[in-house]
Amino acid sequence: MGWLNDTPHSGRVGRVTGRRGERRPTEPRGYAAPPGTGPAGETCGACRHILRGRRYRKCELARALWTHGPGTDIRARAPACRRWEA
């Protein structure tokens, strides 16, 4: 389908890019509440609600929001949210 690449806008239409032509990495935002609103010194990694045993980290309390993508991941090192439990 070479004719597709001969159009005047080929390579331009539909690009979602940053300044250098690269897409920024998706920030994990799958937290049950804002990180840092929980007990001082605790992290998601020490919380009972973190989903373990997978390549990615998710918060069980945010399960209804999961999208199968990195936008609903969490970071184990994120400071605990107010729903943190040991």
Ligand code: SF4
């Ligand atoms: S601290 Fe616990 S409840 Fe809060 S986002 Fe992290 S894993 Fe979920």
